[in-house]
Amino acid sequence: MTLPIANIPFINKRVKFPVTPHIPAGLTTPDQLRQIAAIAEKYGGSLKITGGGIVILGLSVADGEKALAELGAKPESFIAKAVRGVAVCPGKPHCPMARQDSTALGLALDAEFFGQPTPGKLRLGISGCPNCCAEVMVKDIGLYGTAEGFTVAVGGNAGRSAKIARVAAEGVPAGQIAPLVRSILAFYRDHGKDKERLGDTIGRVGWEEFLTAVFPPR
Known part of the structure; x- marks a missing residue:
């Protein structure tokens, strides 16, 4: 899985970038929460609860791609010209x-x-x-x-x-x-x-x- 942001040069120059797995309607499960927590620990990130999801902070773009692949989740996007999560x-x-x-x-x-x-x-x-x-x-x-x-x-x-x-x-x-x-x-x-x-x-x-x-x- 490739993040849309991975191909943007000015973002690739940043050391860290927030990664937000798409959680439809903000509805999650205990197993998914444990998995997100484990991924954050694995890549040295911290967690922030937002209005409709959970952001993993402090990851590089490369680690963010790995994290999303391991979670099996689509990424939310802060910059895409597209329909965002409902x-x-x-x-x-x-x-x-x-x-x-x-x-x-x-x-x-x-x-x-x-x-x-x-x-x-x-x-x-x-x-x-x-x-x-x-x-x-x-x-x-x-x-x-x-x-x-x-x-x-x-x-x-x-x-x-x-x-x-x-x-x-x-x-x-x-x-x-x-x-x-x-x-x-x-x-x-x-x-x-x-x-x-x-x-x-x-x-x-x-x-x-x-x-x-x-x-x-x-």
Whole structure:
């Protein structure tokens, strides 16, 4: 397994680099945690718990590649122009506030979309209720559950140019979410400029144009 960062000269010159194994929806097992801890010890790294995963700090790029190969994990990327790991709240059956099964849907979306190329980085989050514990309103594509289905918000950004996402649809059944995400990504790929975030693309092209493209008249 080769890290995407391994072929970037300025990063290869760095002595150490954080390595983050992809843990879909942040759901892990005791065995995986023990394995990550053992790998960190083997290569002299330390561990940091992040919002949706565990970062092994202090490894060289070469050792990072070995670590990921031994873990059998895909790498998260801090720099890829691609769909990042899907952020998911605890959801059903673990949270009494959940109105929809965010966990099952989040895992399905992560399995299909993680790592797919996009004009700029794209963050996707899903929460089981309007409390939005997965911070979905600052994601490029954010979903939260209600009794009627999922509310879909787009164009959020928690980066240096922070933006609140705009609601595009409400009451969407879980089974219609993946096709909707495909349509949003198709619009983004068709219209997005290099390194442009989805919200900026929509703002430049136009909200109504976006809705017409993604939600064609029936």
